[in-house]
Amino acid sequence: MDECHDIKISRRDLLITGALSVTAANIPAIAAVQDTASASKNLPPITSAIHFHVNGKAQTLNLDLRTTLLDVLREHLHLTGTKKGCDHGQCGACTVIVDGRRINSCLTLAVMHEGAQVTTIEGLGNKDNLHPMQAAFIKHDGYQCGYCTPGQICSAVAVLEEIRHGQPSHVTADLTARSTISVVPAEEIRERMSGNICRCGAYSNIVDAITEVAGRSA
Ligand code: FES
Ligand code: FES
Incomplete structure (x- = not known):
């Protein structure tokens, strides 16, 4: 049997050996990071x-x-x-x-x-003195389980202020036009409220509630 055959190493063996040697070389560095992390756990x-x-x-x-x-x-x-x-x-x-x-x-x-x-x-309000947005959410059934509702209402209140102050959104057609709050389209409300997720899917009622507070019938 020839000698070359005895020391034949497959490409797979070579890759495994290489990976092991790189890992071994990195062990001191990893240990140092772990030491620092565990030391910092003890700091106040x-x-x-x-x-x-x-x-x-x-x-x-x-x-x-x-x-x-x-x-x-x-x-x-x-x-x-x-x-x-x-x-x-x-x-x-x-x-x-x-x-x-x-x-x-x-x-x-x-x-x-x-x-x-x-x-x-x-x-924003309490049960005896609801904020108009809270009252509108109740009127339009803008919730089911209610978990997302405080965030939805805070967001909706701020959205109408953004529109009042002329801040455009990604769907605002004319960036130079001053938005009129009472004619804010549903598309504009949906876009601005898109960061508030409702797993119950009460979206259309939420838009109705915001539309009404904006001054337009829902
Ligand atoms: S809890 Fe803050 S965005 Fe979800
Ligand atoms: S009302 Fe249930 S997640 Fe929005």
């Missing part, structure tokens, strides 16, 4: 004081810098009207209004909002 959280207004009430909190605005609202201030759906900016259930603009509170750290005015569903 870095905290900071934040002052802001939530639903008109001044709040001062000492927070772990990593705390999202959503978790502050729900876990620290017990304003559980704001919902945690995906916690990844994909569903809109956590929408609140900060300094007049709607944001996903799961995607923003609370410490980024020093001095801000935060409005949640609890701050």
Whole structure:
């Protein structure tokens, strides 16, 4: 038998050997990263004081810098009207209004909002004094299970303000025209509300509710 035949290595063997040697070479680096990660687990959280207004009430909190605005609202201030759906900016259930603009509170750290005015569903109205948008959602059955509804309503209130201030959307035909709130088309509402997902599919009733508050019959 010839010698060459004894040491014959297949291409597959070569690739496996190569991969093993690369992995072995990286082990010290991986171990160092793991050591750093486990060491940091033992460090106390870095905290900071934040002052802001939530639903008109001044709040001062000492927070772990990593705390999202959503978790502050729900876990620290017990304003559980704001919902945690995906916690990844994909569903809109956590929408609140900060300094007049709607944001996903799961995607923003609370410490980024020093001095801000935060409005949640609890701050828009209450059962004895409903916000017109809350009343319209009830009138038009703009919900079923209701889980997405606080986010939908906060978003809808901010949407009408965006239109009043002439902010265009992706479906606004004339970017230079000043929008008139009372003639806002359903297509415009659907586009602007597209970040608020409703698993119950109450979309057409939600559009009716917003249309009515905008000043047009639904
Ligand atoms: S919970 Fe924030 S977008 Fe879904
Ligand atoms: S009403 Fe159920 S998810 Fe919207």
